Amino acid sequence: MELLKEKCASPINELLIGKIGPGAVKVGGQTCMPFLFQEGRMPNVPIVAVEILDCEPADWPEDLVKTLGLSVKDPVAWAKYALAETHAKILCIRLQGAHPDWLNRSSDETVSVLKSIACAVDVPLIVIGCGDDEKDNDLMPKVSQTLKGHNALLGMASQNNYKTIAATCLADGHSLITESPIDVNIAKQLNILVSDMGFDPTRIAMHPTTASLGYGMEYTYSIMERSRLAAFMGDKMLAMPFILFIGQETWRTKESKDGGVAGGVNWEISTAVSMLQAGADIIVMRHPGAAKSMTKFIELLMRRGK
Amino acid sequence: MLVIGELINGMFRDVAKAIQNRESDIIQHLAEEQVSAGAKALDINIGPYSKDPKADMKWLVESIQKTTDVSLCLDSPRTDVIEEGLKVAKSKAIINSTSADDEEMDEVFTIAKKYKAQVIGLAMDKSGVPNDQSKRVELAAKIIAKAMDFGIATEDLYLDPILLPINVGQDQEKTIIESIREFRQLCTPAPNTIVGLSNISQGTKTRSIINRTFLTMAMANGLSAAILDPLDRDLMDALITAELILNKNIYCESFLEAYRKK
Numbered sequence: 001m002e003l004l005k006e007k008c009a010s011p012i013n014e015l016l017i018g019k020i021g022p023g024a025v026k027v028g029g030q031t032c033m034p035f036l037f038q039e040g041r042m043p044n045v046p047i048v049a050v051e052i053l054d055c056e057p058a059d060w061p062e063d064l065v066k067t068l069g070l071s072v073k074d075p076v077a078w079a080k081y082a083l084a085e086t087h088a089k090i091l092c093i094r095l096q097g098a099h100p101d102w103l104n105r106s107s108d109e110t111v112s113v114l115k116s117i118a119c120a121v122d123v124p125l126i127v128i129g130c131g132d133d134e135k136d137n138d139l140m141p142k143v144s145q146t147l148k149g150h151n152a153l154l155g156m157a158s159q160n161n162y163k164t165i166a167a168t169c170l171a172d173g174h175s176l177i178t179e180s181p182i183d184v185n186i187a188k189q190l191n192i193l194v195s196d197m198g199f200d201p202t203r204i205a206m207h208p209t210t211a212s213l214g215y216g217m218e219y220t221y222s223i224m225e226r227s228r229l230a231a232f233m234g235d236k237m238l239a240m241p242f243i244l245f246i247g248q249e250t251w252r253t254k255e256s257k258d259g260g261v262a263g264g265v266n267w268e269i270s271t272a273v274s275m276l277q278a279g280a281d282i283i284v285m286r287h288p289g290a291a292k293s294m295t296k297f298i299e300l301l302m303r304r305g306k
Numbered sequence: 307m308l309v310i311g312e313l314i315n316g317m318f319r320d321v322a323k324a325i326q327n328r329e330s331d332i333i334q335h336l337a338e339e340q341v342s343a344g345a346k347a348l349d350i351n352i353g354p355y356s357k358d359p360k361a362d363m364k365w366l367v368e369s370i371q372k373t374t375d376v377s378l379c380l381d382s383p384r385t386d387v388i389e390e391g392l393k394v395a396k397s398k399a400i401i402n403s404t405s406a407d408d409e410e411m412d413e414v415f416t417i418a419k420k421y422k423a424q425v426i427g428l429a430m431d432k433s434g435v436p437n438d439q440s441k442r443v444e445l446a447a448k449i450i451a452k453a454m455d456f457g458i459a460t461e462d463l464y465l466d467p468i469l470l471p472i473n474v475g476q477d478q479e480k481t482i483i484e485s486i487r488e489f490r491q492l493c494t495p496a497p498n499t500i501v502g503l504s505n506i507s508q509g510t511k512t513r514s515i516i517n518r519t520f521l522t523m524a525m526a527n528g529l530s531a532a533i534l535d536p537l538d539r540d541l542m543d544a545l546i547t548a549e550l551i552l553n554k555n556i557y558c559e560s561f562l563e564a565y566r567k568k
Contacts, residue, residue: 184556185556185557185558185559186558188556188557188558188564189558189559189560192558192560192563192564192567193560195567226556227556230555230556235555235556235564236567237558237564237567238556
């Protein structure tokens with residue numbers, strides 16, 4: 001039987017994160033749907049990033065925090081522990097401490113914590129603001145300047161708040177995450193708005209919004225699939241690699257919180273596996289065990305392409 | 307939708323003059339303008355006033371290729387003139403055109419094969435342009451069969467139902483649209499379909515609205531290419547919107563701008 005193969009007119013952009021050198025990480029560049037090696041190429045392996053906060057994780061489930069142990073008391077120790085434990089190639093730092101409902105740290109304080117983490121690790125960085133627009137618009141320019149030369153990936157730019165972070169990333173040479181609420185139309189529009197500011201579209205990663213297993217994951221999957229197919233047909237405003245925050249979404253589900261640590265880990269892995277099949281290029285994980293499993297799983301999938 | 311810019315045509319006085327005086331900057335400017343307005347190919351016609359059609363065709367192709375690498379649609383009633391263009395064309399060219407007459411098809415498909423070019427096939431023959439749908443479809447099928455004999459893929463074939471001016475063949479326009487739909491069903495993969503869009507509004511005073519209304523109606527019936535004026539912004543907006551409605555592109559607020567950025 002003849003295999004019907006889809007043709008790709010245009011590949012996904014390649015995005016380099018981190019200082020140029022052996023530690024830098026490249027994602028994207030594929031010309032086929034995930035792991036369909038007979039239809040095209042996946043020149044870069046999907047990457048596992050491990051996520052930490054810049055403060056103690058007050059709302060994380062006890063089981064997850066227990067696994068991380070005392071390290072969560074100190075962000076630098078946490079970063080080192082997470083990287084040593086998982087061998088992740090990227091560290092994702094969420095600056096939650098700055099949020100008014102958390103520690104309400106000032107931008108300067110937050111940046112000084114970030115600096116100490118950045119000095120202690122030698123992997124590329126993803127840095128996410130606290131999620132409060134007003135606070136982030138003050139904080140992220142300072143983050144960006146502090147990390148100048150790191151070629152980091154910063155977020156989030158959203159449809160209602162993208163100018164400050166896009167301008168500062170442009171000035172300091174960072175890449176940017178554009179976030180849309182499980183909506184391919186808004187995703188495309190936001191990428192246009194950001195690139196209209198002179199931002200190079202090949203330096204954007206898209207966050208289509210992660211939904212966890214059991215909480216609308218199929219919807220995210222179909223949005224990602226639609227977006228990818230359009231990109232392969234030549235839509236440059238959707239040709240960005242995807243980043244998915246798997247840990248963040250799964251560990252707030254009832255099942256993860258109630259199911260004990262194995263339940264949560266399995267929930268995180270199941271969601272991550274599905275998102276890889278939807279086209280995720282960077283998966284951001286919280287549980288070290290889940291992160292390790294995903295690295296192994298990706299290796300296994302990529303072996304079929306060799 | 308393949309947009310083929312129509313403005314480099316010796317029928318236009320300034321283009322004829324530029325060809326005659328070898329003013330390549332004028333031709334190149336026209337090429338660049340059309341490409342930046344969304345043309346993915348350019349029709350090149352030396353026009354009826356040329357004294358040395360072969361040399362003019364070669365010069366036009368070479369001049370345009372210095373400024374853009376889009377496909378060129380070599381438009382001449384003479385196969386030897388088209389071949390002069392094919393000899394120097396760098397990217398895959400489109401031959402404009404052959405009728406459904408065996409002699410002409412043999413000649414045109416032979417050079418198409420030789421230069422790996424695509425071909426526009428007109429649904430007409432020695433007896434002229436048909437005035438009914440079944441004859442149009444019959445001629446289109448004849449062109450497809452001949453192309454297959456020559457080993458030319460149907461993806462490389464553009465079938466043209468021949469668009470008649472609204473003030474000449476008003477009773478034919480609906481039939482032409484229906485023919486486009488039928489052409490697409492003649493084989494798998496479906497052949498491309500094409501029209502010389504501006505024909506429909508020849509001699510009218512409201513050309514743009516007639517052109518763009520026909521275009522969207524034809525697109526909804528499977529039209530896949532058109533030779534048109536890409537500098538008509540309203541026309542291009544209608545084309546982009548029709549593609550959107552046909553789900554060829556993903557909607558966003560700036561969909562017109564997004565298309566133009568592609």
